Amino acid sequence: MIIELIIALILGIIIGIITGLIPGIHINLVSTFLLSISPILLTIFPAIALVIFIVSLSITHTFIDFIPSIYLGAPNEDNFLSVLPGHKLLLQGQGHKAIILTSLGCLSGVLLLLILAPLFTITLPIIYPYIQRIMYIILILASLFLIITEKGMNKKILALFIFILSGFLGLAVLHNPIIKEPLLPLLTGLFGVSSLIISIKQKTIIPNQQINNFNNIGFSKISFLKTMFASMISSPLPSFLPGMGSSQAALIGTEIQGESNEKEFLFLVSSINLIVMGFSFLALYAINKTRTGSAVAIQKLIPNLSLNNLLLILTTITLTGIFAFFISIKISKIFAKNINRINYSKISVIILITLTLVSFVFSGWLGLLVLIISASLGIFAILTGVKRIILMGCLLIPTILFYIL
Numbered sequence: 001m002i003i004e005l006i007i008a009l010i011l012g013i014i015i016g017i018i019t020g021l022i023p024g025i026h027i028n029l030v031s032t033f034l035l036s037i038s039p040i041l042l043t044i045f046p047a048i049a050l051v052i053f054i055v056s057l058s059i060t061h062t063f064i065d066f067i068p069s070i071y072l073g074a075p076n077e078d079n080f081l082s083v084l085p086g087h088k089l090l091l092q093g094q095g096h097k098a099i100i101l102t103s104l105g106c107l108s109g110v111l112l113l114l115i116l117a118p119l120f121t122i123t124l125p126i127i128y129p130y131i132q133r134i135m136y137i138i139l140i141l142a143s144l145f146l147i148i149t150e151k152g153m154n155k156k157i158l159a160l161f162i163f164i165l166s167g168f169l170g171l172a173v174l175h176n177p178i179i180k181e182p183l184l185p186l187l188t189g190l191f192g193v194s195s196l197i198i199s200i201k202q203k204t205i206i207p208n209q210q211i212n213n214f215n216n217i218g219f220s221k222i223s224f225l226k227t228m229f230a231s232m233i234s235s236p237l238p239s240f241l242p243g244m245g246s247s248q249a250a251l252i253g254t255e256i257q258g259e260s261n262e263k264e265f266l267f268l269v270s271s272i273n274l275i276v277m278g279f280s281f282l283a284l285y286a287i288n289k290t291r292t293g294s295a296v297a298i299q300k301l302i303p304n305l306s307l308n309n310l311l312l313i314l315t316t317i318t319l320t321g322i323f324a325f326f327i328s329i330k331i332s333k334i335f336a337k338n339i340n341r342i343n344y345s346k347i348s349v350i351i352l353i354t355l356t357l358v359s360f361v362f363s364g365w366l367g368l369l370v371l372i373i374s375a376s377l378g379i380f381a382i383l384t385g386v387k388r389i390i391l392m393g394c395l396l397i398p399t400i401l402f403y404i405l
Contacts, residue, residue, distance in 0.1 A: 012057040060327070072351050090209075106270045120286070
């Protein structure tokens with residue numbers, strides 16, 4: 001039994017590396033595929049081994065998929081916010097530093113998850129109904145803050161216009177039953193394809209990348225503490241609330257964090273992504289609610305998690321997090337040493353074609369149309385100089401209406 005669990009953990013890490021490095025492949029797709037073949041797998045492996053596989057894959061993927069997001073501008077739906085500051089650091093020759101920050105953020109997320117787990121599992125069933133009642137107020141305030149922090153009245157008006165446009169786009173896409181995997185073309189277009197097209201047009205040249213060590217990443221103790229505090233407050237929210245994900249939690253986290261630089265933002269986003277994933281397993285145990293595709297798969301395999309199952313999941317998260325941290329740093333060094341040796345415009349074209357094909361395969365012709373429209377809106381935001389985080393209206397407005405209506 002122990003050997004089977006170890007094998008499941010190792011295989012999960014290996015597959016998580018592969019899925020993390022391939023643009024457009026999301027954990028939910030892997031979990032769905034695993035569930036489809038689970039009747040066959042369950043005749044060979046115990047259910048808990050498959051659960052360990054899913055957990056280790058999910059955690060590894062969370063660490064690794066920041067690499068294509070930052071080096072290639074090809075985000076997944078959980079880490080698309082990292083494209084904005086990550087690409088800026090890449091163009092400054094600090095792409096590896098960005099990955100160190102996201103890896104440290106994820107690892108810190110593991111630590112925070114372990115610290116909060118006992119309190120979370122006890123209090124979640126008690127406060128779950130109350131948080132739902134005020135969530136729309138929190139999201140409205142976060143949205144207003146995004147708009148009013150733009151400099152100048154013209155920028156504020158443009159930001160409001162783009163925020164509303166992206167919100168209508170989100171409503172049209174997310175509530176369309178015909179489009180499968182609607183977040184894939186929506187977020188890929190807004191944050192990935194738009195950046196790639198601008199990079200191709202401008203013939204972006206990637207400078208030599210610095211191979212930083214942990215001593216000179218320029219991340220102070222104060223930055224660490226305020227970022228961890230923001231993660232601690234905002235990360236549990238998706239576990240309480242249907243319709244809310246790590247991206248909305250990251251926006252609330254930025255409000256709690258206050259004024260931040262690219263390094264603090266990357267650390268925050270990565271920490272929140274990891275904690276949200278971990279909390280989805282805790283929520284499954286505490287209130288039997290699923291908030292991620294991985295949690296859905298686990299619920300199908302083991303409908304009622306026991307305390308022993310939960311402890312095994314937390315152990316898997318800890319071990320996987322340690323291994324994934326060092327693996328992500330190692331892979332990043334390989335990218336950093338070689339990214340400037342190849343034609344970045346050609347890479348951008350290849351990634352653009354890949355993302356287009358992935359969107360078409362998983363979301364069909366309508367998904368392709370969504371990709372084109374969302375990319376156009378993303379390009380418009382770039383050219384007008386509005387902060388692209390305003391495009392989060394595509395998720396914020398539908399989520400606000402979800403809680404109001």
